[in-house]
Amino acid sequence: MSGGALLEVGGLAGGYGPLRVLHGIDFAVPAGRITALVGGNGAGKTTTMAMLAGLLAPSAGSIRYKGDAVEGWSAAQRVAAGLVLVPEGRLVFPDMTVEENLRLGAINRQARPHAAEELEGVYAQFPRLAERRRQAAGTLSGGEQQMLALGRGLMSRPRLLLLDEPSLGLAPVMVDLIFDAIGALAGGGMTILLSEQNVGLSLELAERAYVLENGAVALSGSGRDLLGNAGVQRAYLGL
Numbered sequence: 001m002s003g004g005a006l007l008e009v010g011g012l013a014g015g016y017g018p019l020r021v022l023h024g025i026d027f028a029v030p031a032g033r034i035t036a037l038v039g040g041n042g043a044g045k046t047t048t049m050a051m052l053a054g055l056l057a058p059s060a061g062s063i064r065y066k067g068d069a070v071e072g073w074s075a076a077q078r079v080a081a082g083l084v085l086v087p088e089g090r091l092v093f094p095d096m097t098v099e100e101n102l103r104l105g106a107i108n109r110q111a112r113p114h115a116a117e118e119l120e121g122v123y124a125q126f127p128r129l130a131e132r133r134r135q136a137a138g139t140l141s142g143g144e145q146q147m148l149a150l151g152r153g154l155m156s157r158p159r160l161l162l163l164d165e166p167s168l169g170l171a172p173v174m175v176d177l178i179f180d181a182i183g184a185l186a187g188g189g190m191t192i193l194l195s196e197q198n199v200g201l202s203l204e205l206a207e208r209a210y211v212l213e214n215g216a217v218a219l220s221g222s223g224r225d226l227l228g229n230a231g232v233q234r235a236y237l238g239l
């Protein structure tokens with residue numbers, strides 16, 4: 001596999017009990033870039049993300065992060081090492097304020113001393129969150145909740161940010177806002193693995209992408225090449 005990748009995944013397989021979802025997928029995430037994992041409903045994107053985050057044990061395969069084999073690490077150990085998942089569906093705590101939700105992202109020992117500084121960084125990036133810092137998270141719009149989920153992930157001081165379907169259910173203007181924020185994070189040097197059903201925008205943003213179909217990598221290439229691929233255009237871009 002490619003040398004110098006921050007994350008290298010080989011032969012990743014498994015699912016839920018008897019249900020096999022992933023059939024051995026390989027991909028790499030180079031440092032400082034956006035890599036996309038795209039595919040339709042049920043392709044296995046969230047399952048992959050859960051395995052990377054340590055929330056679901058694979059039945060086979062290797063996950064190398066910063067050169068370490070992390071398959072046996074707990075989710076908390078992975079977060080402490082900078083491998084941070086922003087889960088699908090946002091999952092903010094609705095009755096807590098925006099700021100309380102953000103602070104929860106910094107509860108691990110590595111992040112806690114930097115919480116104040118990170119909070120200012122998140123507010124600088126998302127002024128809408130700063131304006132709403134004392135508002136209950138459940139009263140935010142969907143797009144604002146996605147910003148909050150992203151901000152909470154940033155509070156953990158990620159080295160590799162795993163974003164599972166950040167555009168899910170958002171209005172186009174909010175999708176643009178979130179994708180702009182993701183692009184800005186990458187511009188600042190963050191490494192990002194982006195799982196998305198919004199194939200067109202993801203391929204525009206990602207340097208490299210993998211198309212997941214039925215738990216296997218059907219295609220991979222640069223975002224630009226895949227945007228020009230006739231099969232991708234037909235299946236995912238409605239062209």
Ligand SMILES: Nc1ncnc2c1ncn2[C@@H]1O[C@H](COP(=O)(O)OP(=O)(O)OP(=O)(O)O)[C@@H](O)[C@H]1O
Pocket residue numbers: 016019021039040041042043044045046047048088165197
């Ligand atoms: N907790 C679970 N228990 C049993 N089956 C599950 C569970 N979670 C997901 N699955 C199944 O695993 C398969 C892959 O689901 P997954 O959530 O990984 O897809 P996805 O690519 O993220 O799709 P989407 O874009 O709709 O989020 C689906 O067939 C789904 O029904």
Ligand SMILES: [Mg+2]
Pocket residue numbers: 045046047088164165
């Ligand atoms: Mg999913």
